[in-house]
Structure formats: C-alpha cells, structure tokens
Amino acid sequence: MTIKDEDEYLHPAPEGTEGLWSDNLWFSFVDREADIHGINHMHVTNKGYARFSTCLVIDGIPMPWANKVPYHDIGKFDKLSDGGHMTYEVVKPQEELRLQADNDKYGYDVTFTGRFPVFDYEDCINGNPLKSAGVYGGHYEQGLLCQGEFEVRAGPNQGRRQINCYSHRDHSWCDRFTHGSPWEVEQPNNLQNTLGHYWPSIQTDNFHLNAFGLMNTDRATINPEQVPLGGFLSDKNGSRPIKDAECLDCRLELDGRSAMSFRYRFTLPDGEIIHVKTGRKYAQSVNGLMRGENDAECLLDCYEGFFDFEVEETGERGYGVAEYSIHPPFPRWRY
Numbered sequence: 015m016t017i018k019d020e021d022e023y024l025h026p027a028p029e030g031t032e033g034l035w036s037d038n039l040w041f042s043f044v045d046r047e048a049d050i051h052g053i054n055h056m057h058v059t060n061k062g063y064a065r066f067s068t069c070l071v072i073d074g075i076p077m078p079w080a081n082k083v084p085y086h087d088i089g090k091f092d093k094l095s096d097g098g099h100m101t102y103e104v105v106k107p108q109e110e111l112r113l114q115a116d117n118d119k120y121g122y123d124v125t126f127t128g129r130f131p132v133f134d135y136e137d138c139i140n141g142n143p144l145k146s147a148g149v150y151g152g153h154y155e156q157g158l159l160c161q162g163e164f165e166v167r168a169g170p171n172q173g174r175r176q177i178n179c180y181s182h183r184d185h186s187w188c189d190r191f192t193h194g195s196p197w198e199v200e201q202p203n204n205l206q207n208t209l210g211h212y213w214p215s216i217q218t219d220n221f222h223l224n225a226f227g228l229m230n231t232d233r234a235t236i237n238p239e240q241v242p243l244g245g246f247l248s249d250k251n252g253s254r255p256i257k258d259a260e261c262l263d264c265r266l267e268l269d270g271r272s273a274m275s276f277r278y279r280f281t282l283p284d285g286e287i288i289h290v291k292t293g294r295k296y297a298q299s300v301n302g303l304m305r306g307e308n309d310a311e312c313l314l315d316c317y318e319g320f321f322d323f324e325v326e327e328t329g330e331r332g333y334g335v336a337e338y339s340i341h342p343p344f345p346r347w348r349y
Contacts, residue, residue: 016134016136016137017108017132017134017152017154019107019108020090020107021152021154021185022104022107022108022111022185023089023090023091023104024037024058024087024088024089024090024091024094024187025037025088025151025152025187026060026088026089027060027189028149028151031060031149031189033189033192033193034059034060034061034189034191034192034306034307035059035060035187035188035189035192036057036058036059036060036187036188036189036190036191037056037057037058037185037186037187038055038056038057038058038184038185038186038187038188038190039055039056039094039102039183039184039185040053040054040055040183040184040185041053041054041055041111041113041126041158041160041181041182041183042054042160042181042182042183042215042318042334042335043070043160043177043179043181044179044180044181044217044296044320044333044334044335045160045177045178045179046179046296046333047178047179048164048175048176048177048178048179049072049073049074049296050070050071050072050164050175050177051070051071051296051297051299051320052068052069052070052071052297052299052318052320053068053069053070053299053301053318053335054067054068054069054070054100054113054115055067055068055069055301055303056094056100056102057191057303057305058085058088058094059085060088061307062084062085062086063082063083063084063085064082064083064085064094064096065080065081065082065303065305066080066081066082066083066096066099066100067079067080067081067302067303068080068100068115069299069300069301069302069303069318070120070299071296071297071298071299071320072120072166072169073166073169073171074297075169076299077119077120078299078302079099079115079117079119080302080303081096081099081100082309083096083097098116099115099116099117100113100114100115100116101113101114101115102114105125108128108131108132108156109127109128110125110126110127110128111125111126111158111183112124112125112126113126118167118168119166119167119168119169120164120165120166120167120168121164121165121167122162122163122164122165122177123162123163124160124161124162124163124164124177125160125161125162126158126159126160126181126183127158127159127161128156128157128158128159129157129158129159129180129222129248130156130157130222130248130249130252130253131156131248131252131253132154132155132156132253133154133155133156133224133246133248133253133254133255134152134153134154135152135153135154135155135244136152136153137246137254137255138243138244138245138246138255139243139244139255139256139257139258140243140244142244143226143227143242143243143244144186144188144190144226144242144244146242148188148189148190148192148193149188149189150186150187150188150190151186151187151188152185152186152187153184153185153186153187153188154184154185154186155182155183155184155185155224155246156182156183156184156248156253157180157181157182157215157217157222157224157248157253158180158181158182158183159178159179159180159181160177160178160179160180160181161176161177161178162176162177163175163176163177164176164177180217180222180332180333180334181217182215182217182222182224182334182335191304191305191306191307191313192306193306195306195311195313199342199343199346200342201342201344208340208341208342209229209230209264209338209339209340210228210229210314210338210339210340210341211226211227211228211229211337211338211339212225212226212227212228212229212261212264212276212278212336212337212338213225213226213335213336213337213338214276214278214290214323214334214335214336214337215334215335215336215337216290216323216332216334217323217332217333217334218323218325218330218331218332219332220249220250220330221247221248221249222247222248222249223245223246223247223248223256223280223290224245224246225243225244225245225256225259225278225280226242226243226244226245226259227241227242227243227244227245227259227260227261228241228242229261229264229338233260243258243259245259245280247282247283254283255283256280256281256282256283257281257282257283257285258279258280258281259278259279259280259281260278260279261276261277261278262277262278262279262289263275263276263277264276264338270340271315271317271340271344272298272317273295273298273317273319273336273338274295275291275292275295275321276291276292276319276321276336276338277289277290277291277292278290278291288325288326288327288328289325289326289327290323290324290325290326291323291324291326292319292321292322292323292324292336293321293322293323293324293331294321294322295319295320295321296320296321296322296333297319297320298317298318298319298320299317299318300315300316300317300318301316301317301318302348304316304343309349310347310348310349311346311347311348312343312345312346312347312348313343314339314341314343315339315340315341315342315343315344316337316338316339317337317338317339317340318335318336318337319335319336319337319338320333320334320335320336321333321334321335321336
C-alpha cells in the first residue's frame, strides 16, 4: 500500500498536462433506518473551478443538489468548501473525515471513520484497472462507518434523523474527464448490449468487499491479464486484493437502464469462491455530474443502486451500493 497521508488532499496536474485534471472524492450514504441513500461528490479541477454535489434519495424521493464555484488552491487544505453549502475536512488522514451540507431541502453533519485500512488500487492483481481510461495519478478506496445528524427541511417528513451506517469512499486524481466526445452519438436499439462497468460495494458486519470490472466481456477471447479488473476484501486481516470477479447477471427494468438485481462471483484473496446476490432494492440515483468542461454534456451515465446483499454460500447478509454504467449517456445533453 503506497497511499500517504498527503494523498488525502489535492494533487497538482503532472508536468505537461494541458487538459482537464481533477481530484474526485466520493462518499456513500446507505442508511436503511433513516431511509437516506445516495452519494456525495467533489470534483476539484486545475481549470479554476470545483463542483460540489449530493445525489441523495430521501424517503424514496430523489433530492439532488449541486454547485460549481471558482477554486484555485491545489494541495493541502484545512477545509474544502464551496463557500458554505458543502464542506469537507480531513480530521485524521486515512482514519477520520467530516462532511457537512447546508441547503434549503436538507442539511447534515457526519463523520466517517475507517472500519478497515485504505486500499490502493495500484495493488490490484494487474495494477490499477482504471488507468485504461486515461492518466491516473492515483486511486484508493476504503470501507467506513458513517455517523452523525441529518435534518430534512422540506417535504412531508421534516425533522432530524441520526445517520449510523456502513459507508464507502474513493478518491482519485486523474484526467478522466478531459477526453473529447464524438459530434453525434448513435443510440442503439438494444440497450442491454451497452452495459459498461460494474462496481459493487458490499458491506457486512464482518467484511467489506469491492470489485471493478466490465460487463458483457467475453473472457474466452481475452488474455486474463488484459481484462480490466480490480477490487479488494477488507476484514479482520486488513485490506488486500481479490483474485477475480465477474458480474454474472444484471436485470434491468423495462426502461433498459434501471437495475432490478445483480448477481456476482468473487474469488477472494485465499482462493475461496463466493457468490453474492442482491435482495431488497432501496433506492437508485444517477450521478449526473460526470462532466468535462462542458456543463451541458453528460459524459457517463453512472448509476448507483442501493440494495441488500446476501452471500449465497453462507447466508451472511449486508447492504451497500451496486454501481454500473450504460453507454452512451441518455439524454446526452442536460441543461
């Protein structure tokens, strides 16, 4: 593991970088008791601006919020903020982080503490699989405990609620949003064939299991070392790379984009094979701020589904996020 405490902060673009470079920080809420699910995202660029967003579903109602502000400081920060609506603080690197939000619909003040050690995606079996998307300075992830207070300020169920749930975070610094898009994007007739990546974050009382891979990959025709694959298992023995993963099934609603269920196969660090399936679906949101410099164009439809999970071999149960993407984004233009 090569992640250092200073990697918790913002990274300058590599020398010679001309395009868009950014730090991206992602945190999940999966609280079944409070009925609050979603993600919190910060996108800080080398182009003089930063995006702050929450893509939350509260009591089953999508309630996203987003803001874009001038930002020029790269490096260590006391607090990363858009000026007051959203504020992020590294209390103790790799161990304790604080996130606050304040808008007309809701506000929260939560602390994330590490359940397990940080996992550096460079330690995946074949290195960081995300590098195929461009220049990656780094990428790490971590299983967390999220605790704090959430206030719903609008709607029929206003009031304060306690957040107490397992969570997940990732932090990357890269040029993933700098690449151009085609003049026209053809919409295929069979959306099932356009499934992109899968990325489950499975959280139980005993472990945290993550994987990244591509759906609809014909493994029989590809060198195993060339299959984009990553992920890790965190438990009482620490955080270490899994050996293999595959999304065996992804069932979509009639709209061709909303996921109903998933089933995965994982080969754990010791070679044990387990199968994990989703159970109850709680909420789904779309990370609508997968943007480059053009605020009107969505570059990636990255869906976040929130589910119960069950290990088929043992019956152990948990919950978490089942992220996936569908290409091309639709609608492409969002303004």
